[in-house]
Amino acid sequence: MTRVRTAFVWIVAATLVMWLSAELPLWLGGSATRRFGDAFMQGTGVLAIVLMSLSLMLAARPRIVERWMNGLDKMYRLHKWLGIANLIVAAVHWQAYGFVRSAELDAGTSAAPIDGWAGFAEAQHDTAVFIGDQAWKFVLVLSILALVKRFPYRLFFKTHWLFVPTYFVLIYHSVVLLDISAWTSLLGPVLGIVMAAGIWSGIVCLWRSFRVTDDRAIGNVVGITYHESVRTLELEVQLDSRWKGHEAGQFAFLSTGEEAPHPFTILSAWRGDGRVSFLIKELGDYTSTLSRTLKTGDEVKVEGPWGTFDFASDAPRQIWIAGGVGVTPFIARMRHLGEHPDGKLVDFFFSTPQSYPEGDRLLDLDARAAGANLHLHFSDEAGLITAEHVAAIVPDLANADVWFCGPAAMGAALKSGLVKLGLPPVRFHQELFEMR
Ligand SMILES: Cc1cc2nc3c(=O)[nH]c(=O)nc-3n(C[C@H](O)[C@H](O)[C@H](O)COP(=O)(O)OP(=O)(O)OC[C@H]3O[C@@H](n4cnc5c(N)ncnc54)[C@H](O)[C@@H]3O)c2cc1C
Known part of the structure; x- marks a missing residue:
C-alpha cells in the first residue's frame, strides 16, 4: 500500500505545483487584477480533470504501471482513491462556481469581439459551463454506484463504463474553460499530454467493455x-x-x-x-x-x-499466511516448488474456521513435495491467528519476508503485529482480494 499512498501524494502535489506555475505570474504581474474566485475555480478544475484522467489511465490496465504498483489489485486501489479524490474536488469546484458566477456578473463582460482561440473559448463559455454542470451530476451518480457495496458488482460493472463518455465531455469543459495564459505555462503542455493519455485510455476501456478487441x-x-x-x-x-x-x-x-x-x-x-x-x-x-x-x-x-504476487525476494526465509480461499496462490507456488525447488525455508500458516480433512490432506501432500512446513490453524478452536502465534514458530522475523493472502482486516492486523515484532514493513507482501 505504500506505493499507492506515495503515487497518490505525488500526483496531487505535482498537479498543484504545475497549477501554481500558471497561477503565480497572474498574481505577481504589474496589473495583478486576478480574483481569488477565478484562481480557485482554475485550481480545483485542473486538479479534478488530472485526477479523473489518471484514474482512467489506470482503468486501462497499463502493464508497465502494474509492475511498478506491485500488482493490478494495488493499481485498482489507486484508481479508486483517485476517483474518490476527484469526486471531492469536483464537488468543491461545482459548489464554488455559484460564488464565482455572481462575481463574474458583477464585473460584467467585455463587449469587444475577440479573435482566435480566445474568441472561440469565450463563445463556448456558457455551453462548457452547462455541460460541465450536467456531467458532474453523472459523475456523482456513477461514483455512488461504484462506492456503495450494496449495489451489486454485476450492475456496477455494467454502469462503470459510462464514466468514459462523461470524461470526454469534461475534457471539452476543461479545454474551453482553462485560462488561456495557462496553456503557455508549464501546466498547458503537461495537461495536454495527460488529457490525450486519458482520452486514449478511455477508448481502450470502451473497446474492452464492448469487446471490439478481444484477446482473451x-x-x-x-x-x-x-x-x-x-x-x-x-x-x-x-x-x-x-x-x-x-x-x-x-x-x-x-x-x-x-x-x-x-x-x-x-x-x-x-x-x-x-x-x-x-x-x-x-x-x-x-x-x-x-x-x-x-x-x-x-x-x-x-x-x-x-498480479505480482510472485514470491520473489532475497530473504533466506519465507512466511506464507493464508486465510480461507486466500490459500490459492500458495497452492500454485507449492506445486511450482515441487518441480523447481528454490532452497528457501518456508513456513506456511493456513487459517480456516474448521478442518476440512480432504483439503488438509491435499495441502499436506503439496507442502511435502515443496519442502514447506505446513501449520494448520483452525480459528473456531484456536481463535484468530496472530503475529505472536507466527513469531513463536518463526522467531527470526528480521531475515524473513511474509506473503499474505486473505481477508483485508486479517492482513492489516497481522502486518501491524509482525512489524512491531521486528518485521521490516517492506517485507510484508499482500494480495488484495478486492477490486472495488
Ligand atoms: C486478485 C483476486 C484474486 C482472487 N482469487 C480468488 C480465488 O482464487 N478464489 C476465489 O474464490 N475468489 C477469489 N477472488 C474473489 C472473487 O473474485 C470474488 O469472490 C468473486 O468475484 C465474487 O463474485 P460474486 O458475483 O459471486 O459475488 P458478489 O457478491 O457479486 O461480489 C462479492 C465481492 O467480490 C468482488 N467481485 C465480484 N465480482 C467481481 C468482478 N467481476 N471483478 C472483480 N471483483 C468482483 C467485489 O469486491 C464484490 O464486492 C479473488 C479476487 C481478486 C481481486
Whole structure:
C-alpha cells in the first residue's frame, strides 16, 4: 500500500505545483487584477480533470504501471482513491462556481469581439459551463454506484463504463474553460499530454467493455470437483494457444456465459500445455451458482495473467499466511516448488474456521513435495491467528519476508503485529482480494 499512498501524494502535489506555475505570474504581474474566485475555480478544475484522467489511465490496465504498483489489485486501489479524490474536488469546484458566477456578473463582460482561440473559448463559455454542470451530476451518480457495496458488482460493472463518455465531455469543459495564459505555462503542455493519455485510455476501456478487441484465451471446462462442505469448486480448463503461460501466484479474469469477468487466482503451476485450474469459493451470487450451471465441455474465456504476487525476494526465509480461499496462490507456488525447488525455508500458516480433512490432506501432500512446513490453524478452536502465534514458530522475523493472502482486516492486523515484532514493513507482501 505504500506505493499507492506515495503515487497518490505525488500526483496531487505535482498537479498543484504545475497549477501554481500558471497561477503565480497572474498574481505577481504589474496589473495583478486576478480574483481569488477565478484562481480557485482554475485550481480545483485542473486538479479534478488530472485526477479523473489518471484514474482512467489506470482503468486501462497499463502493464508497465502494474509492475511498478506491485500488482493490478494495488493499481485498482489507486484508481479508486483517485476517483474518490476527484469526486471531492469536483464537488468543491461545482459548489464554488455559484460564488464565482455572481462575481463574474458583477464585473460584467467585455463587449469587444475577440479573435482566435480566445474568441472561440469565450463563445463556448456558457455551453462548457452547462455541460460541465450536467456531467458532474453523472459523475456523482456513477461514483455512488461504484462506492456503495450494496449495489451489486454485476450492475456496477455494467454502469462503470459510462464514466468514459462523461470524461470526454469534461475534457471539452476543461479545454474551453482553462485560462488561456495557462496553456503557455508549464501546466498547458503537461495537461495536454495527460488529457490525450486519458482520452486514449478511455477508448481502450470502451473497446474492452464492448469487446471490439478481444484477446482473451478461449477454453473448455475439462474437470469440475465440488467440495460441498467448504462450498468450493475446483475448475480445470484447457485453454487455446492464446494463453502464453503464467507465474505461480498470478490471477486471471474468468468469463463464463454472459457474466462479467471475475478475478481468480490460477491454482495450477504452468506446464506449457494450456491447462489452468481455479479454486472458487461461493462468496456471492455468481460464484454460488457455478457448481450448478457449469459442466464439462462448457466454453470459458480467460484473460491475464495479472498480479505480482510472485514470491520473489532475497530473504533466506519465507512466511506464507493464508486465510480461507486466500490459500490459492500458495497452492500454485507449492506445486511450482515441487518441480523447481528454490532452497528457501518456508513456513506456511493456513487459517480456516474448521478442518476440512480432504483439503488438509491435499495441502499436506503439496507442502511435502515443496519442502514447506505446513501449520494448520483452525480459528473456531484456536481463535484468530496472530503475529505472536507466527513469531513463536518463526522467531527470526528480521531475515524473513511474509506473503499474505486473505481477508483485508486479517492482513492489516497481522502486518501491524509482525512489524512491531521486528518485521521490516517492506517485507510484508499482500494480495488484495478486492477490486472495488
Ligand atoms: C486478485 C483476486 C484474486 C482472487 N482469487 C480468488 C480465488 O482464487 N478464489 C476465489 O474464490 N475468489 C477469489 N477472488 C474473489 C472473487 O473474485 C470474488 O469472490 C468473486 O468475484 C465474487 O463474485 P460474486 O458475483 O459471486 O459475488 P458478489 O457478491 O457479486 O461480489 C462479492 C465481492 O467480490 C468482488 N467481485 C465480484 N465480482 C467481481 C468482478 N467481476 N471483478 C472483480 N471483483 C468482483 C467485489 O469486491 C464484490 O464486492 C479473488 C479476487 C481478486 C481481486
